[in-house]
Amino acid sequence: xxxxxxxxxxxxxxxxxxxxxxxxxxxxxxxxxxxxxxxxxxxxxxxxxxxxxxxxxxxxxxxxxxxxxxxxxxxxxxxxxxxxxxxxxxxxxxxxxxxxxxxxxxxxxxxxxxxxxxxxxxxxxxxxxxxxxxxxxxxxxxxxxxxxxxxxxxxxxxxxxxxxxxxxxxxxxxxxxxxxxxxxxxxxxxxxxxxxxxxxx
Amino acid sequence: xxxxxxxxxxxxxxxxxxxxxxxxxxxxxxxxxxxxxxxxxxxxxxxxxxxxxxxxxxxxxxxxxxxxxxxxxxxxxxxxxxxxxxxxxxxxxxxxxxxxxxxxxxxxxxxxxxxxxxxxxxxxxxxxxxxxxxxxxxxxxxxxxxx
Numbered sequence: 098x099x100x101x102x103x104x105x106x107x108x109x110x111x112x113x114x115x116x117x118x119x120x121x122x123x124x125x126x127x128x129x130x131x132x133x134x135x136x137x138x139x140x141x142x143x144x145x146x147x148x149x150x151x152x153x154x155x156x157x158x159x160x161x162x163x164x165x166x167x168x169x170x171x172x173x174x175x176x177x178x179x180x181x182x183x184x185x186x187x188x189x190x191x192x193x194x195x196x197x198x199x200x201x202x203x204x205x206x207x208x209x210x211x212x213x214x215x216x217x218x219x220x221x222x223x224x225x226x227x228x229x230x231x232x233x234x235x236x237x238x239x240x241x242x243x244x245x246x247x248x249x250x251x252x253x254x255x256x257x258x259x260x261x262x263x264x265x266x267x268x269x270x271x272x273x274x275x276x277x278x279x280x281x282x283x284x285x286x287x288x289x290x291x292x293x294x295x296x297x298x
Numbered sequence: 299x300x301x302x303x304x305x306x307x308x309x310x311x312x313x314x315x316x317x318x319x320x321x322x323x324x325x326x327x328x329x330x331x332x333x334x335x336x337x338x339x340x341x342x343x344x345x346x347x348x349x350x351x352x353x354x355x356x357x358x359x360x361x362x363x364x365x366x367x368x369x370x371x372x373x374x375x376x377x378x379x380x381x382x383x384x385x386x387x388x389x390x391x392x393x394x395x396x397x398x399x400x401x402x403x404x405x406x407x408x409x410x411x412x413x414x415x416x417x418x419x420x421x422x423x424x425x426x427x428x429x430x431x432x433x434x435x436x437x438x439x440x441x442x443x444x445x
Contacts, residue, residue, distance in 0.1 A: 206359030207319045210335050239321045243335040260332075266423035270431070279431060281424040 188235030193225045200240040210242040214263040220286055221246045221261045227290045233297060250293060257296050259289055271296050300373045304396025304406070306345065310369030313344035314394070314406065315352035317360040318439065329364045329437040331430040337410035337418035339433070341366075343396065347404035349441045355402065356443065363441040368394055370436040371408065375421075375429055388413045390421055390429065408433065 197218060198204075205212035213221075225236070225248065236248040236259075244263030249256065258270040269292055272279040284292060302308050322333035342352045353363050375390040391411050399405045409418045410429055420426060 206357065208317065208357050208360065209340055237321075239330055239332045240319075241332040242322075242339075247330075247332050249330075258331075260423075260427055262423065262426075264420075264423070268423045268427045270427055281427055283423050 188229055188233070190225055190229030193229070193235060193238060194222050196238045197221050197225065197246060200238075200246060205240050207240070207242060211244040211263065213240055213244060213246045213261075216265050217245045217261045217263050220265075220267065221248060221259075224248065224259060224261070224286060224289050228293065231290060231294060233293060250297070252297055255297060257293055259293075269293075299369045300371045300392035300394050300408075302368070302394045302396075306396055308343065308345075308368040308394055308396070310367070312368045313349075313365050314341040314368060314408070315344070315347065315349055316341045316364045316366075316437065317352065317356050318362045318364050319359050320361050322364075323362050323439050327439045329434045329439060331427070331434040333364065333437075334430040334433045336426045336429055337420045339408040341406050341408060342402065342404040343406045345404070346398075347402075352404075353441050353443060361443050362439050364437040365440040366433075366436040366438075372429075372432045372436070374413075375425060375432075377425055390419075390425060392429075392433070 200213050201215075201218050202212055221238075228236075233250050234252060236250045239247040239249060241247060241260065241262065245261050247261070248259045250259075251257075254274070256272045258272075260266075260268045260270070262268075267284050267286060267289065269282045269284045269289065270279050271282075282292070299310060316329075316333065316339070318329065318333055322330040324330050342355075349363050349365065356363075371392055371394065373392055377387045377389070379386055389412075391413055393409045393411055395407045395409055397405055397407055407418075410421065411417065412419045412421075421429065
């Protein structure tokens with residue numbers, strides 16, 4: 098029998114993973130007393146289940162490092178929470194990606210402008226996947242009237258917008274205060290996660 | 299106030315209407331900058347269309363009308379100077395152009411042009427986003443389709 102703690106499932110779902118790998122085991126003597134899910138890598142939805150034995154269970158069941166995967170970092174989730182994050186703020190990336198991809202072709206239904214192109218869709222998808230295990234909350238996904246997709250993140254009065262255009266530009270707009278003008282930066286895809294983390298830190 | 303072109307002048311208080319899909323409707327009547335096309339953003343002018351007529355032109359995904367006025371639009375955008383370049387880029391201007399269509403007599407464009415040019419021109423990425431932000435900031439969601 099494989100033991101699966103519902104609390105653990107809630108953690109996984111709250112963390113937005115659809116790619117859960119159960120590295121637990123079977124026990125002939127009893128269920129483990131505690132399980133929890135920890136993200137093993139900040140940019141991928143890969144989890145290991147950390148299972149500790151109960152006093153009644155004679156066997157210890159431990160997660161093994163996943164072959165070919167990042168080594169689990171059991172402190173990451175705690176560190177994200179210490180930074181003001183809650184598990185609800187780690188967003189369900191697959192839903193976000195589905196929404197992004199939904200704007201391709203006929204999914205863009207404004208009578209103005211053009212649908213987001215393949216490069217914009219792929220780039221925004223990649224950025225969303227890089228960010229899904231960060232402490233950012235789920236972004237708004239907005240198609241741009243002249244082609245492209247925006248991801249809009251907000252927290253505590255701060256707003257950051259990542260615009261990925263059909264012209265293959267990525268622009269980060271940061272707004273800390275509605276009284277001050279926003280700041281604009283042309284950025285590389287691989288810098289977006291770091292810049293957003295710094296802005297919302 | 300921006301410049302203008304066309305046979306029938308825009309008055310400073312004349313309203314301009316733009317149709318919005320739900321994704322462009324922000325909180326408290328704000329308009330998302332993604333609703334703004336650069337370098338040509340289609341609008342309907344109030345001289346020849348009511349907001350209700352503009353709303354009636356919405357397709358099934360468009361749910362609301364945003365309104366600005368000709369006089370509220372920004373007129374000029376100057377890029378940050380680039381110290382290493384001896385010749386700085388020319389500023390961009392907004393021009394509102396009346397371009398009636400057979401199906402829409404009120405159709406007009408908010409165009410972005412480089413100063414001195416007669417043609418619309420798409421600026422580089424950061425300037426483009428700044429123009430979107432500033433134009434969207436003049437708009438409010440004023441009319442919505444009934445639920």
